Amino acid sequence: MGNLLQVSAIKRQKRGWREFFYTTFFCLAIAWLLDFFDITSPLTATLIVSLSIGWSIHLAFHLLSGLVDNFLSAYVAAIPLTAVGLSVGLLIAGTLVAGSPLLFFQDNYSSLVLGVFFGIVGLVIFTTRAHLIEVKTQLAQAQIKRQEQEKLQLETELKLLQAQIEPHFLFNTLSNVIGLVHTKPLEAEQTLINLTTLLRSSLRRTREQSVTLAEEFTIVKAYLDIQKIRMQGRLNYTFSPENFADNPDLKSWPLAPLLVQPIVENSVMHGIDPAESGGSIHVDAKLVGSNLHITITDTGLGICQDGLSKESGGMGTGLSNVRSRLKTLYGDAASLTVTENKPTGVIVTLLIPRKEQ
Amino acid sequence: MTVTAIVVDDESTLVDYLVNKLGELWPELVIVGTANNGRNAIALAEEFDPDIAFLDIHMPGLSGLQVAEALPANTRVVFVTAFDDFAVEAFQRAAVDYLLKPVTNSRLGLTIERLKDSSGNQDRSVLMRFLEEATTGQKNYLQWIRAGYDDTTQLIAAEDVIYFKADQKYTEVITKDNVYVVRRSIKELGEELDPAQFWQIHRGIIVRVDQVASAKRDLRGRYTISLRDHPHKLRTSQSYGHLFRQM
Numbered sequence: 001m002g003n004l005l006q007v008s009a010i011k012r013q014k015r016g017w018r019e020f021f022y023t024t025f026f027c028l029a030i031a032w033l034l035d036f037f038d039i040t041s042p043l044t045a046t047l048i049v050s051l052s053i054g055w056s057i058h059l060a061f062h063l064l065s066g067l068v069d070n071f072l073s074a075y076v077a078a079i080p081l082t083a084v085g086l087s088v089g090l091l092i093a094g095t096l097v098a099g100s101p102l103l104f105f106q107d108n109y110s111s112l113v114l115g116v117f118f119g120i121v122g123l124v125i126f127t128t129r130a131h132l133i134e135v136k137t138q139l140a141q142a143q144i145k146r147q148e149q150e151k152l153q154l155e156t157e158l159k160l161l162q163a164q165i166e167p168h169f170l171f172n173t174l175s176n177v178i179g180l181v182h183t184k185p186l187e188a189e190q191t192l193i194n195l196t197t198l199l200r201s202s203l204r205r206t207r208e209q210s211v212t213l214a215e216e217f218t219i220v221k222a223y224l225d226i227q228k229i230r231m232q233g234r235l236n237y238t239f240s241p242e243n244f245a246d247n248p249d250l251k252s253w254p255l256a257p258l259l260v261q262p263i264v265e266n267s268v269m270h271g272i273d274p275a276e277s278g279g280s281i282h283v284d285a286k287l288v289g290s291n292l293h294i295t296i297t298d299t300g301l302g303i304c305q306d307g308l309s310k311e312s313g314g315m316g317t318g319l320s321n322v323r324s325r326l327k328t329l330y331g332d333a334a335s336l337t338v339t340e341n342k343p344t345g346v347i348v349t350l351l352i353p354r355k356e357q
Numbered sequence: 358m359t360v361t362a363i364v365v366d367d368e369s370t371l372v373d374y375l376v377n378k379l380g381e382l383w384p385e386l387v388i389v390g391t392a393n394n395g396r397n398a399i400a401l402a403e404e405f406d407p408d409i410a411f412l413d414i415h416m417p418g419l420s421g422l423q424v425a426e427a428l429p430a431n432t433r434v435v436f437v438t439a440f441d442d443f444a445v446e447a448f449q450r451a452a453v454d455y456l457l458k459p460v461t462n463s464r465l466g467l468t469i470e471r472l473k474d475s476s477g478n479q480d481r482s483v484l485m486r487f488l489e490e491a492t493t494g495q496k497n498y499l500q501w502i503r504a505g506y507d508d509t510t511q512l513i514a515a516e517d518v519i520y521f522k523a524d525q526k527y528t529e530v531i532t533k534d535n536v537y538v539v540r541r542s543i544k545e546l547g548e549e550l551d552p553a554q555f556w557q558i559h560r561g562i563i564v565r566v567d568q569v570a571s572a573k574r575d576l577r578g579r580y581t582i583s584l585r586d587h588p589h590k591l592r593t594s595q596s597y598g599h600l601f602r603q604m
Contacts (some may be wrong), residue, residue: 038462049514067575166438167440168440171439171440171457171458172368172439172440172458173460174459175371175374175439175458175459175460176368176370176371178374179368179370179371179373179459180370183373229370230368230370231367231368232368232369234367234417273417274417274418275417275418276394276396276418278417294430294491303503303512319514320516323514323516327537336372337511338501338511338512338513338514339509339511339512340503340510340512346512
């Protein structure tokens with residue numbers, strides 16, 4: 001964003017000088033034209049009058065436009081600015097030519113008439129030009145904006161790839177499996193099955209554009225079951241609906257993968273795991289109109305008064321990934337809101353529109 | 358003389374596993390107790406004054422590092438961690454032993470050898486100094502703003518804020534669609550925001566830099582700011598004009 005501002009400011013500065021040269025050129029052309037057709041004479045006086053008016057108008061625009069623009073549109077503002085510049089220019093020209101400032105307002109109207117005429121011509125030419133420049137700048141800005149959006153999307157995709165499986169989580173899970181393998185072989189087996197589900201889904205994620213809600217729930221449950229092995233009684237969870245028998249619509253509802261799991265992971269890592277007594281997670285999905293509402297409620301530590309998660313301030317990376325993905329995938333149609341749970345914890349609500357594949 | 362130890366890990370599977378392994382590889386060692394969190398670990402240490410403490414680093418409540426600080430100096434500490442935490446480098450530099458999970462027989466054997474050979478106190482102050490070095494300088498900026506809307510408390514992501522506006526003692530938070538109220542002064546808020554992302558442009562206004570679409574200067578050196586996602590125009594006061602001047 002900063003570079004956009006800088007570019008336009010530099011342009012404006014350069015444009016100021018360029019405008020000055022155009023103005024001078026315009027004035028010289030008028031003087032030559034008037035002299036050529038013998039409308040006014042002598043040439044020196046014509047040049048003085050012409051340049052006085054031109055430079056005064058230029059100066060009026062340069063100094064006053066910032067002030068006037070606040071009340072009037074740029075095009076309307078040009079009219080009084082030209083009038084002011086014209087009057088000042090004639091006063092100066094009168095002083096320079098005959099030593100009498102009011103010369104061109106009392107005795108010699110020809111310069112006033114010509115001034116008004118060429119003032120209008122100049123006004124039309126210069127405002128048209130300014131308008132063209134404006135349009136060009138807007139186009140350039142739109143282009144920069146689009147490039148920034150593309151960059152954002154790439155970054156989001158990259159983050160998604162990186163965020164798939166945290167090494168810490170993997171090592172922890174494997175240590176638990178090793179710990180269980182002799183004493184509780186069935187639990188060890190189940191944990192490996194869950195880990196397989198999670199790993200497979202995370203590989204599929206990169207290739208598939210869409211999963212069903214039922215599939216995403218399976219992934220989330222696999223993740224939670226692994227964490228349950230680790231955290232034992234400190235973690236509990238419930239889902240509603242528990243199964244999708246009565247809800248074929250909900251079951252097959254298509255959504256982008258990796259939207260619910262990172263939020264649940266966030267709740268576990270930053271809400272429940274750091275709490276000595278642990279907590280519980282409830283995941284709720286329902287259709288409201290043509291939107292899917294998913295609510296993830298936890299009873300963890302929540303976010304403390306200073307706006308950072310109580311543990312380490314790490315809360316939010318998972319959530320901001322989901323937020324930016326929602327934005328790139330669904331635009332403003334989807335949303336993620338975070339509210340506080342009472343007495344402790346966090347409620348995250350996802351609103352996801354139906355997206356046909 | 359018997360050697361005593363405590364084993365501390367929030368995951369009971371891993372406590373059992375380590376206790377079993379120690380039983381196999383060092384049968385003379387007496388495990389006087391195990392704990393699942395930092396507070397219980399400190400209580401255990403006070404009760405039994407063990408020679409050795411195996412401490413998991415990542416635990417709810419007090420971390421293993423905090424427990425180590427509270428232990429008596431004659432207790433030798435072995436840290437246990439699942440992953441190459443930033444702390445591992447500190448352990449190496451301070452010559453404090455550590456085990457990576459999953460713990461293997463050969464690595465645990467090495468640790469046992471070291472524990473048997475060495476006597477005397479560990480100098481854990483060196484470790485703590487290294488850890489402090491590693492953790493300071495990471496200032497956490499405000500990521501979520503707790504704000505009132507109707508009767509609910511909402512958490513607004515800092516990246517959703519367009520600008521903050523002082524409203525007497527409180528502060529209004531302006532997002533794309535809503536205006537929320539925070540019961541804190543804009544001065545307090547401003548100190549906790551990331552200065553790379555938020556600029557104060559007026560005594561009563563803080564704007565997110567990303568949202569600035571253009572800045573237009575008037576004759577008195579003040580700027581009128583147009584925003585990207587909001588129709589409001591903001592005006593800087595003279596003393597904050599330098600933010601835009603060099604542009």
